[in-house]
Amino acid sequence: MGFLASLPSPSHVQGHAGPSLSPEGRGKFWRHLMTGSAISAGVIAEVVVAARALLRVESGEDVVLARLAQTALLLAEAFLGAAVIGRPFEDVVTSAAGWRRLLVAPVNAIAGFTGLPADGAPFVLAVGAYAVDIDADGVGWVRVLAAGSAGRVAVAYSAGLALSFEAVPAPIAQGVAMLVAHLFDHRESDVAPPAAVAALWRPYRRMRLGLEVYPGALA
Numbered sequence: 001m002g003f004l005a006s007l008p009s010p011s012h013v014q015g016h017a018g019p020s021l022s023p024e025g026r027g028k029f030w031r032h033l034m035t036g037s038a039i040s041a042g043v044i045a046e047v048v049v050a051a052r053a054l055l056r057v058e059s060g061e062d063v064v065l066a067r068l069a070q071t072a073l074l075l076a077e078a079f080l081g082a083a084v085i086g087r088p089f090e091d092v093v094t095s096a097a098g099w100r101r102l103l104v105a106p107v108n109a110i111a112g113f114t115g116l117p118a119d120g121a122p123f124v125l126a127v128g129a130y131a132v133d134i135d136a137d138g139v140g141w142v143r144v145l146a147a148g149s150a151g152r153v154a155v156a157y158s159a160g161l162a163l164s165f166e167a168v169p170a171p172i173a174q175g176v177a178m179l180v181a182h183l184f185d186h187r188e189s190d191v192a193p194p195a196a197v198a199a200l201w202r203p204y205r206r207m208r209l210g211l212e213v214y215p216g217a218l219a
Helices: 002-006 023-035 041-055 062-080 170-185 195-204
Strands: 087-094 099-101 107-117 130-134 140-144 150-159
Touching: 023 062, 041 062, 041 170, 062 170, 062 195, 087 099, 087 140, 107 130, 107 140, 140 150, 170 195
Parallel strands: none
Antiparallel strands: 087 150, 099 140, 107 150, 130 140
């Protein structure tokens, strides 16, 4: 786990963060990345190709490289405080009044709401029972207006910078490939990754300033 500590999370820097500055919030964000829809095999294959170019390894070790590619992508997302590869996510929010921030960004679309009553089967909320917004920073906001018997509501949405590794901003992609190559070369030891990885990713960290307040409420 030593290399994890050597890639500082943006939430360790005042004013820069993933979904929350609190340990609980960082844990929730990491669990979201881990339990959201899997990064596609096609994207993993693209990362492996890029890593092979750095390693000058044309074939072999497919399983190992694929596993390291997934690890490197998730570490990039944890560092950046954003989903690099677009895929579906789901947040569960309470039915209390007020706007709630979705945990993963940048949000591309908010797909629907499912009521989760304490007793009885889940049910789909009608369109007029909720409001949604995606702000200029790609942060998704939701507001439950009429939850019926549901005390909690599951919000389905998609988030990510790109749908393919080829479309990922070049510095982020380069850092991911470099991290895969590093993890492959040092898979039997605990060696810190190159400082260049964090340097490539740092400009793409998502800024988090201020409170969890819906921007429209401040207008």
